[in-house]
Amino acid sequence: MSKPLEGVYAALTTPFAGDEIAADKLRDNVQKYNRTDLAGYLVLGSTGESVSLTDGESLQLVEAVVAAAAPEKKILVGTARESTKGTIDFTNSLAGRGIAAALVRPPSYFKSKMTREALKTHYLAVAEASKLPVLIYNMPQNTGISLEPQLIIDLAPHPNIVGLKESSGSLAFLGEVVREVPDRFHYFLGSGHVIYPGLEMGACGAILAVANAAPEMSAEIFRLFKAGKKDEARRLQLDLVPLNKALMEVYGIAGLKYAQDLRGYYGGPARLPLLPVGDQAKRDIAALLKKMGL
Numbered sequence: 381m382s383k384p385l386e387g388v389y390a391a392l393t394t395p396f397a398g399d400e401i402a403a404d405k406l407r408d409n410v411q412k413y414n415r416t417d418l419a420g421y422l423v424l425g426s427t428g429e430s431v432s433l434t435d436g437e438s439l440q441l442v443e444a445v446v447a448a449a450a451p452e453k454k455i456l457v458g459t460a461r462e463s464t465k466g467t468i469d470f471t472n473s474l475a476g477r478g479i480a481a482a483l484v485r486p487p488s489y490f491k492s493k494m495t496r497e498a499l500k501t502h503y504l505a506v507a508e509a510s511k512l513p514v515l516i517y518n519m520p521q522n523t524g525i526s527l528e529p530q531l532i533i534d535l536a537p538h539p540n541i542v543g544l545k546e547s548s549g550s551l552a553f554l555g556e557v558v559r560e561v562p563d564r565f566h567y568f569l570g571s572g573h574v575i576y577p578g579l580e581m582g583a584c585g586a587i588l589a590v591a592n593a594a595p596e597m598s599a600e601i602f603r604l605f606k607a608g609k610k611d612e613a614r615r616l617q618l619d620l621v622p623l624n625k626a627l628m629e630v631y632g633i634a635g636l637k638y639a640q641d642l643r644g645y646y647g648g649p650a651r652l653p654l655l656p657v658g659d660q661a662k663r664d665i666a667a668l669l670k671k672m673g674l
Contacts (some may be wrong), residue, residue: 600613
């Protein structure tokens with residue numbers, strides 16, 4: 381069954397010039413990505429260094445993507461703040477801007493108190509008050525909080541909770557959730573390692589950092605799968621794994637941005653405290669892209 385937000389999205393990086401955001405570079409990147417088969421873009425996700433941005437900078441970046449995105453491309457925005465009120469306020473500040481959904485990671489500073497009941501209360505309050513549809517975001521690698529499958533299942537019936545981005549890469553998590561949630565619920569993969577198997581198990585798409593450097597490959601896995609060309613999709617998935625591992629597990633956001641630079645997009649520096657990649661890492665990334673024909 382097709383879902384309105386299905387497909388592969390790029391979890392956009394945030395361009396900086398020195399230590400200032402470079403909204404013009406973000407517009408340029410999006411205009412180039414418009415020529416690919418990506419379903420759309422996530423602004424202000426983990427890959428966008430959202431926790432290192434002010435609200436003012438965040439709004440400028442959203443406006444840049446809204447202005448540059450092709451009409452058929454859907455826009456998702458990470459809106460989480462550490463308080464429920466802050467999350468609601470920032471989410472609702474984006475109403476009327478053409479945003480398809482808000483992506484909300486769990487609050488994590490007081491993680492020892494983020495019980496299932498606290499998290500359920502938080503997400504239900506956000507969903508009730510939000511003027512945008514809500515996607516739950518499970519990113520335990522960064523937040524230190526792993527949302528339990530049963531919590532997602534309990535939240536899924538809320539009419540304003542439209543899906544989940546699950547970035548742990550766990551296919552067991554996927555298997556537990558998709559069989560229990562409503563048909564309208566979007567399950568997005570957040571790891572480039574598991575696009576193909578995740579689609580086979582019922583995911584409707586993916587929101588990927590690696591799509592900044594390999595948008596064509598990332599989107600093509602989805603296209604081939606939907607076209608029934610599963611052997612080709614599986615082979616392309618296997619080809620993507622080494623790049624995804626290098627950029628997301630070994631070198632991180634700074635390495636991903638360097639790969640963007642090599643591919644003709646603007647990556648530029650990460651914002652401190654993230655450090656740039658060294659010369660050997662740059663050589664390794666360049667060699668891997670060359671080997672992959674990118």
